[in-house]
Amino acid sequence: xxxxxxxxxxxxxxxxxxxxxxxxxxxxxxxxxxxxxxxxxxxxxxxxxxxxxxxxxxxxxxxxxxxxxxxxxxxxxxxxxxxxxxxxxxxxxxxxxxxxxxxxxxxxxxxxxxxxxxxxxxxxxxxxxxxxxxxxxxxxxxxxxxxxxxxxxxxxxxxxxxxxxxxxxxxxxxxxxxxxxx
Numbered sequence: 001x002x003x004x005x006x007x008x009x010x011x012x013x014x015x016x017x018x019x020x021x022x023x024x025x026x027x028x029x030x031x032x033x034x035x036x037x038x039x040x041x042x043x044x045x046x047x048x049x050x051x052x053x054x055x056x057x058x059x060x061x062x063x064x065x066x067x068x069x070x071x072x073x074x075x076x077x078x079x080x081x082x083x084x085x086x087x088x089x090x091x092x093x094x095x096x097x098x099x100x101x102x103x104x105x106x107x108x109x110x111x112x113x114x115x116x117x118x119x120x121x122x123x124x125x126x127x128x129x130x131x132x133x134x135x136x137x138x139x140x141x142x143x144x145x146x147x148x149x150x151x152x153x154x155x156x157x158x159x160x161x162x163x164x165x166x167x168x169x170x171x172x173x174x175x176x177x178x179x180x181x182x
Contacts (some may be wrong), residue, residue: 010123013042017061
């Protein structure tokens, strides 16, 4: 599914930023470049984001999390609207760095962090407006604090990764086996 036609994976970046934040341990200092690595992995020009952008990216990841944690559609819409209110959306075509013309959602002078904020907010707005709360949320695995966004045809995803899905399936199987044995 292509939610916004952008050359980056904005929805994937939103999920990855939230999950990178979830991986941070409360008693450990943040990992250098952890959030900027997410930018590169999802098609943003992370080299243009200074190292000093890490705190801003972590703060944005906390804001994005509010959409995944929303208990219902009304709360999800409020969370998305709060994100959209805090970004500058100024669509225009851009043909930079040898790339073909493509759509940008932030002003031409915006830095990579502002572009990330605009596109991730817009991607979540498209997801919620098109599919409500059925295509995203918190991982269903016990003890996991990560999130997911489901872009499959059948919209059956409930886990952040195959590892969490497998762990949950094995735990359920073992619980059923114990119940039968008793």
